[in-house]
Structure formats: C-alpha cells, structure tokens
Amino acid sequence: MAQENALFRLTVLGSRGSMPLCRSDMIKYGGNTSSYLLETRTDAIILDAGTGILNIPDTGEKKKSLLISHSHMDHVVGLPQFLTSLFGKELTIYGSTAEGLTMRQQLDKYISRPLWPITLDDYNMDLEFIEARGTFNIGDVTVTTAPSNHPGGSTLFKLDFCGKKVVYATDFEHEILPPSKRPVGAEEDTGERTPLESLAEFSMGADLILYDAQYTPEEYVRCRGFGHSTYEKAIELKDMTGAGKVILVHHNPSHNDEYMDRLSEVIRERGEGDISFAREGSVYNL
Ligand SMILES: [Zn+2]
Ligand SMILES: [Zn+2]
DSSP states (O other), rough: HHHHGOOOOEEEOOOOOOOOOOOOGGGTSOOSSEEEEOOOSEEEEEEEEEGGGOOOOOTTTTTTEEOSSSOHHHHHHHHHHGGGGTTTSSEEEEEOOBTBHHHEEEEEEEHTTTTTSGGGGSSEEEEEEEESSSSSEEEEEEEEEEEEOOOOOOOOEEETTTTEEEEEEOOOOSSSOOOGOOOTOOOOOOSSSSSSHHHHHHHTSSEEEEEEEOBBHHHHHHHHTSSSOOOHHHHHHHHHTTTTTEEEEEEEOOOHHHHHHHHHHHHTTTTTTTTTOTTOOOEOOO
C-alpha cells in the first residue's frame, strides 16, 4: 500500500486513570477512563474499554477489534454498555491470560450477577476472544505484545502499519516491583536491566508512544509499587528510543485541568515540545 494513501489515525476517547470523573474542572483533559481508537481504512482497533469507549465515533463498516491491556476496572468498565451498541454485529477481543484466568474468564467475573444483570452470552452479537500473545495481525496492522510491569500484570502493545509504529504503554511502572506485587508467573528480577530499559528496547524508533504518567516525581515516591510512572520517565524514554512523540496518559484522578496545565508548562520549559498530556477528543494522524 502506498504510504501517502495509508490512513493510520489515533483518537483519544478517554485518558483518565483509575476512576472516571465528570467535573467542570476536568473538561480540558477529560474524565473518561482509558480508551483509544486506532483506525486504518479497513479496521477500527480500540485500545482498552474504559468509559472513554462510549465516546467512539461512527466507524462505518470497518472491522472492530478491541485490545485489552488488562482487566483492572478502569480499563473495562465501559465494555458492558459499549456491547449494547453492537447487537447483531461482530467484535474480536484480544487479551492476555492473567492470574490463571483467560480474558474471557476475567470479564465473566465482572459481566455477570451480582455485579451486572446479564452475561456476555446474553449480548445478541458475534463475540470472539483471542489470546494476545507474541505477534499477530489485525488486517494490515501487525501487533506485537510484551508484558508490562504492573501489579497483576498488563500487556504492552506495539502496532505497526505501513512503516508507522505506535506503542501503547499504559499501567506501567519504570522500577522493578517488589516480589509481592509482581504478576503471577513473572520472570525473576535478574537485575540486568530496568523495566524502563526493556520498554525502551520494545519501543525503539516508535513514531508515537502512549506512556503512563499518572504521578509527578514527588507523588511517585509515595506510590512506589502501585504500577504507574511519571512524566520524568517519559522524557527519559523519549531520549532512549528517539520516538517522534510521547503522549502522557492515565491521568491522576486528583489532577485537575489547572494543575495539568502547570505540569505541561514544566515539561515545555525543559524543551520537550513533543511530550504532552492526552486530551479527550484529540486526533493524531500518523
Ligand atoms: Zn489503569
Ligand atoms: Zn491497572
């Protein structure tokens, strides 16, 4: 496919971390939790199903796929309502087995009584689950996965299309987690390299990286082991990978627009023009 004709477009549907919020002082960056839409001319690939997924625009006849990083509530809370918009249609969900449960089994725990009135089988649609492991293709997009450094586990996704590369690195902590917080089956800490160095290798030469920056460096000291990172580490990651652009995601529910504007100013003053906080509704053409 000729590159100049290739559509590869990212839309921020929701970027709040941990909890959805609907507040007048959080309009600019948005209060809906994690969800992003990556479109080609034939495919609509959704990254995570936080409440942001309910902001999805009409993607017409494009084939819909959903990549779920992990099943923490902020990443799947929008799914049961979203599925009602797909009655009679198809959706393929890609997710990783965690804590001994497939993604389908993890979602069954949430989408069933007593937490939800109906089950996944009650949605009148064609729903398929595929284990997100290694490398696979969705249409002409090549998806590569790697384990994230997050309590309970999460999956990092790299999406390649026509020479353009996007990395989705949400719910990622740059320092090694204490043994009690590590996902079941995680590799032993050999001390050879940090999670940030492993992510940098995975993301080398990316055009766009979505990076978890929930905490300020000061907050991180108090929240070590919670599974999130900082804008400072995003700056390091950009330098290590030569990435074209880094978008900071998983906004702290206690950071309002005014506070995030001030953090943006700090980042700008450090000369980092290509690092910015995701804003709900923003569109990036790759
Ligand atoms: Zn999260
Ligand atoms: Zn999480």
